[in-house]
Amino acid sequence: MAIPKEKLSWMYETMYRIRRFEERLLEETQKGNAMGVAHTSDGEEAGPTGICAHLTDNDWIASTHRGHGHCIAKGLETNRMMAEIFGKIDGLCKGKGGSMHIADFSKGMLGANAIVGAGIPLAVGAAFSAKYKETGGVAVAFFGDGASNQGVFHESINLASVFKLPVIFACENNHYAQSTPVEYAVPVKDIADRATSYGIPGVVVDGMDVTAVYEAAGEAIARARAGEGPTLLEMKTYRFHGHYHADVPRTYRLEEEEIEWKARDPIPAFEKSLTEQGLIEASELESIRNKIEAEIEAAVEFALNSPLPPIEELYTDVYASYPTSVKGLR
Ligand SMILES: Cc1ncc(C[n+]2csc(CCOP(=O)(O)OP(=O)(O)O)c2C)c(N)n1
Ligand SMILES: [Mg+2]
Numbered sequence: 001m002a003i004p005k006e007k008l009s010w011m012y013e014t015m016y017r018i019r020r021f022e023e024r025l026l027e028e029t030q031k032g033n034a035m036g037v038a039h040t041s042d043g044e045e046a047g048p049t050g051i052c053a054h055l056t057d058n059d060w061i062a063s064t065h066r067g068h069g070h071c072i073a074k075g076l077e078t079n080r081m082m083a084e085i086f087g088k089i090d091g092l093c094k095g096k097g098g099s100m101h102i103a104d105f106s107k108g109m110l111g112a113n114a115i116v117g118a119g120i121p122l123a124v125g126a127a128f129s130a131k132y133k134e135t136g137g138v139a140v141a142f143f144g145d146g147a148s149n150q151g152v153f154h155e156s157i158n159l160a161s162v163f164k165l166p167v168i169f170a171c172e173n174n175h176y177a178q179s180t181p182v183e184y185a186v187p188v189k190d191i192a193d194r195a196t197s198y199g200i201p202g203v204v205v206d207g208m209d210v211t212a213v214y215e216a217a218g219e220a221i222a223r224a225r226a227g228e229g230p231t232l233l234e235m236k237t238y239r240f241h242g243h244y245h246a247d248v249p250r251t252y253r254l255e256e257e258e259i260e261w262k263a264r265d266p267i268p269a270f271e272k273s274l275t276e277q278g279l280i281e282a283s284e285l286e287s288i289r290n291k292i293e294a295e296i297e298a299a300v301e302f303a304l305n306s307p308l309p310p311i312e313e314l315y316t317d318v319y320a321s322y323p324t325s326v327k328g329l330r
Contacts, residue, residue: 003214008279011053011210013288015045015267018069020296021078025068025085028300029245035087036098039066043208043240046266047172048073050213051140051233054221060108060126060139062119065100066172066239067112070142074109076102078295079302088306095309096317108137116177117143117150120169124156127167127224138166138224146177148191157232161198166224168217169232172207174239179252195232207235208264211273240265 022040029038041048044066052061052073063070071081076092084091085099092104103111110126113119123141130137147153148171160167171191175182188194195202201223205216213235220231238261242249249258274280 003211005279007053007214008274009284009288011049011214012267012270012274012280012285013292014049014052014073015210015270016289017078017292017295018042018045018049018072019267020292021072021081021299022068024296024300025082026241026245028082028086028303033304034085034099035095036085036100037244037246038085038099039244040241041066041069041172041239043261043265044172044174044235044237045069046210046213046270047170047207047235047237048142050210050215051168051170051217051221053214054218055108055138055140057106057108058135058137060110060123060130060137062110062123062126062139062141063102063112064119064142064144064147064172065112065114065116066144067102067142068099071102071104071109071112074104075107076104076109079299082299082303083306086303086306087308088303089309089313090302090306094313094317096313117147117152119143120147120150120153120156123167124160124165127160127165127230128163130166131163131227136225138168138221140168140170142170142172144177145171145173145175145182145186145191146180147171148194149177149185154194157195157198157200157230160230161200164227164229166227167230168220168224169230170217171232171234172237173234174237176239176243176253178243179247179249181252190234192232192234198232200230200232202232202234204234204236207237208261208266208269210266210270238264 022042028034048069080092084102087095100112100114110122120141123139127139190204192202192204206212275282
């Protein structure tokens with residue numbers, strides 16, 4: 001079935017927003033304006049975009065340490081995301097979470113997560129709650145190839161299958177876990193094959209092709225909404241930058257391999273397909289890009305101008321605080 005034009009346009013805009021957000025974030029990180037480390041996902045934009053195109057605020061996602069794309073695709077505001085990563089009070093978590101802990105429950109975003117694999121059971125819990133409360137919602141667990149070796153992945157997928165929960169296990173196989181090649185750590189060619197052990201469908205999709213992801217995700221989400229249980233969706237993809245902003249991937253990846261994957265950049269590929277098929281005019285795509293450029297510049301300005309959290313904020317929104325005996329803090 002043909003994808004409606006508004007959806008195609010949204011997908012192009014979303015992928016471009018993710019790309020520009022992260023490119024600008026890297027620049028600001030080099031300048032010292034962002035707190036902590038930035039794990040960028042440029043190259044992987046088609047995955048979160050093609051999946052979240054089917055979701056509403058009534059659906060949940062759980063993310064990873066490489067979560068900016070998931071957040072943006074789920075509709076989080078880029079200015080408050082940027083402020084969060086800059087450690088500022090106007091950030092989505094008042095600057096206390098940073099890049100690896102951005103969350104926005106109002107948008108169904110349960111959080112990025114610094115612990116590899118830890119978002120997976122959160123999504124299963126959200127799916128359990130959606131089924132129990134009959135909200136009609138689904139949950140998506142984003143995770144990497146490395147995370148698929150964590151025990152929690154196997155426990156979560158088993159429980160979700162047994163309970164027929166409305167959850168999609170979305171594996172972003174970017175072929176590396178930090179510097180470890182997937183072939184070294186995963187003894188099967190397709191991580192999707194692991195679904196067989198849990199009696200659920202396992203699907204491999206080209207993670208550089210947003211429409212392919214959209215279609216595969218559409219089937220998995222429809223299945224989940226119909227009460228038929230989870231799907232493991234593996235997207236074969238690649239991160240164009242290092243593991244985090246200061247990582248030098250050339251120490252463990254060959255230049256030829258990088259060139260090959262970059263030639264398959266999902267954004268120009270989608271642009272070409274849209275214009276060649278006459279689905280969206282090149283000029284419309286250009287206006288989208290201009291709009292996003294302005295939005296991202298405004299987000300950087302917003303984040304730079306937002307104040308740091310005041311000292312009293314140390315004691316709010318936390319489960320534990322410093323003992324009162326620490327002098328000067330109270
Ligand atoms: C439980 C745990 N083990 C190790 C780490 C250190 N670590 C951070 S990211 C990462 C690699 C994760 O690889 P993958 O799941 O493929 O995600 P990718 O970084 O490729 O997106 C590792 C080992 C961690 N944060 N948490
Ligand atoms: Mg990986």
